[in-house]
Amino acid sequence: LTLAAIALDRYHSIMDCLRYSSRCTMWRTSAVVLWIWLQALATSCPPLLGWSSIRYVAPMYTCAIDWAASPGYTAFAAVLSYLLPALVILFCYAKISSTGVPLQNHHGVTRLFMVIFAFLLCWTPYISVALVQATETAISGQSTLIPSSAVTFSYWLVLLNSDLNPLLYALLSKRFQNALQGLRAKVRAHVGSMVGNSRQINKEGDDSRCNDPRTPTTSRPCPPSSSESLTSDNSKYSSSIFTVGTDLQGHLCEVCHPGNISSHQYAGGKKQTNKIQPQD
Template sequence: MTTTTYLLCIFVGSLSVFIMCGNLLLISSIIYFKQLRTPTNFLILSLAVADLLVGVFVLPFSTMLSVSSCWYLQDVLCKVRSSFDIFLCTASIFNLCFISVDRYYAVCQPLRYRAKINVCVIMIMILLSWTVPALNGIVITILGVNQEQSNRTCVLFQHIRFAMIGIGLGFYLPAIVMSTIYLKILIVARRQVSSIQNTTHQSTKSGAAVSKMERKATKTLAVVMGVFLICWTPFFLCMTFNPLTNYTIPVPVIAAFKWLGWSNSMLNPLVYAFFYSRFRSAFRMIISGKIFQVADAAVFAADGIKK
């Protein structure tokens, strides 16, 4: 094994560990603490499961493809990796999209939120987040993916028609929906803050507090969309324009952008959990082992979850 191979294994191993630890922490928090079992958090739980499986299955298979010298196994590994890759990454993106829908009703239609977004609706969202990507992955892998080995690479999306369908359904459609929804959320949130300031004639101190809340909401939305777009846009743009340019984009460049996209599964727990004090309290209790102490768990239920 060369030095590059060792470095690749170390990098992939570290990324897989971070992905698994972060998402296991998030999953454990929602499962263990009853106060966190809300409809919105069920969507976050579904997202964490998808991201966890990316770290468990997709990254190890990709590493095996990169370092394997068993050519008779690479075709099988390529097919397996492609199926899991398309399925799980699309499931993660779909969960992000449905979380944005949930946030839209919570911010823009708060009075109708409980009626519109109930457990049944959340379960339907979760079901769609898994079934549509599963069908997408199966169809693309079987009908549209050329798994022939060329220069020791696993070549995907050789057929432009299937490539455009898969990329459009798996990235562009969710990205457009998320961008539109979060822009609407930002506009409504600012309008609500302005309305509160005008109708209540708040003091300078109260106005500063509201302004701080507005900046925090704006920052959170910017991070949510920014992380998603930064991680996935370069790869999908390459996959879109590569066939149109007669495949002139170097394979290492596409591979690097793909790794950047997979890193989104590591960042999602930070974006959707560490921004909220109730999750931070749960994480601290799990990491410190205080969940095994009944008294501390009671304190969390009484105080930490209400922060």
């Protein structure tokens, strides 16, 4: 039923695109979705109310509707759940194909063809088996024409259809692939931020242990601080504008008079004044 509704939507968008917005409104779309669920409910409830029955079907290895128990309900369910939607789907896409417009120009049409083909391929054997069993039971009173292996195979095809649809959408839909790539990028970014935060926390923990006077001297040596590394080799860092020991006045003078700067550094506990020569 959902595939039939999608086929009708594609039919109106391609065959009558100028009036598509006025026909396929939000209210009508919501009404169609509500109708699909109500019809599915009405089709599935009769066996619970006494029309047909549910029993353990050995070839299916599960409890299911006994199609041979009530030929009337089998025909009712097959017509509403399969035959009518299949006719709507085939009509819509036959009209679309007759236009001669390349289908690849319409978003999602090729993918939908594959989904519908998989649906017909997987469900037709199962519905056919159900109809044959119901007809044979109505005529002869028993169902022996369909072998158990055919019942098992048709039921497995129905289950396979639920596995094929996600694969078809994932392999053929660019929109789905882009959304999946975006989700993957978000997950990677989130994991990367978590790893970075954990490393930062570990680094802060190491720094706190190094600055703690109660830390034994036999522990792992701490890396030199930025001020120690800068003051250990004045010639190496003479090209930098600011040093760790420079006060605020030195900063301001350097910004205003870059050619005549005095930076105040401390080495061995004594204040030293070094002339910084301007560089090319």
